[in-house]
Amino acid sequence: MTTTRSLPGIAAAPRRGPSATARIVAGIHKFPLVVRGVPIFSLLVLAVTVICALFAPALAPYDPIKTNPAQALSAPSLSGHLLGTDHLGRDILSRLIYGARISVTVGFLAVFVAGAVGTAIALISAVFRGWADRVLMQITDAFLALPYLMIAVTVISILKPSLMVVILVIGLLRWMDYARVLRGEVLRLAATDFVQLAIVAGCSRWRIIRRHIFPNLINTLLILATLGVGSAVTAEATLSFLGLGIPRPQPSWGIMLAESQKYLYAAWWLPLIPGVAISLLVMASNLVGDWLRDRFDPTRRQL
Secondary structure (H helix, E strand, O other), X not given: OOOOOOOOOOOOOOOOOOOHHHHHHHHHHHOOOEEOOEEHHHHHHHXXXXXXXXXXXXXXXXXXXXXXXXXXXXXXXXXXXXXXXXOOOOEHHHHHHHHHHHHHHHHHHHHHHHHHHHHHHHHHHHHHXXXXXXXXXXXXHHHHHOOHHHHHHHHHHHOOOOHHXXXXXXXXXXXXXXXXXXXXXHHHHHOOHHHHHHHHOOOOHHHHHHHHHHHHHHHHHHHHHHHHHHHHHHHHHHHHHOOOOOOOOXXXXXXXXXXXXXXXXXXXXXXXXXHHHHHXXXXXXXXXXXHHHHHHOHHHOOO
């Protein structure tokens, strides 16, 4: 058995515990990303984004539009601006929080518009069939063949860019996915026994849609909507990056990325922070959508 001894006159080095960075990393690794199939981290990202959107004035430490040239391009600091400032001295954290409000607004309202139009077309097409089905599906296929981003850029270039215009353009150009998927679901429901019994009982088509078909579409519609939020957020950021989305000086994550192009090397935090925010929000919405699909789809519950 060997023992370690310190040399005469030299004190033994004290044993140090793990550093603060090591403890933080260990805590992150212990955080449950998924608990019994539930994407905890994704739900947390969505919850934080929604809270920032709802309570932006109370959470933002500074005015997101007010400039301060004396503090331009200040690096992130615990004693000053937590996430640094941009080239005009505006606080990045405040702009990020207010940008979450724009992303959430565009994401939810654009998905609502797309879901409402797509659901209406799917119900009319699958229930009434005949010429209505053929015409509506041909229109749907025609819209699916169009270059989505090019049409959006063209329309917004003609109109005056604003928040409402961006929401309507994104929503009215993404209804085709809802129409195609929900039409197949309506056709499946129309062949079920309870719908056939309602037809035999003399119920009108509108009553069958309202009482028997639409309530059974909510799960599928919720899944499609959750998956569509990420696409809407990406589309808004792309349009704002191109200068055709939210008008300046409103803080949008896409605008923050566009303004950071000239400072990629001088101020690394300018493109990194909004880029990470967009990536996290899109990833979280997609993962939650996949989880909802596995949760509500009977054919995938055992996967």
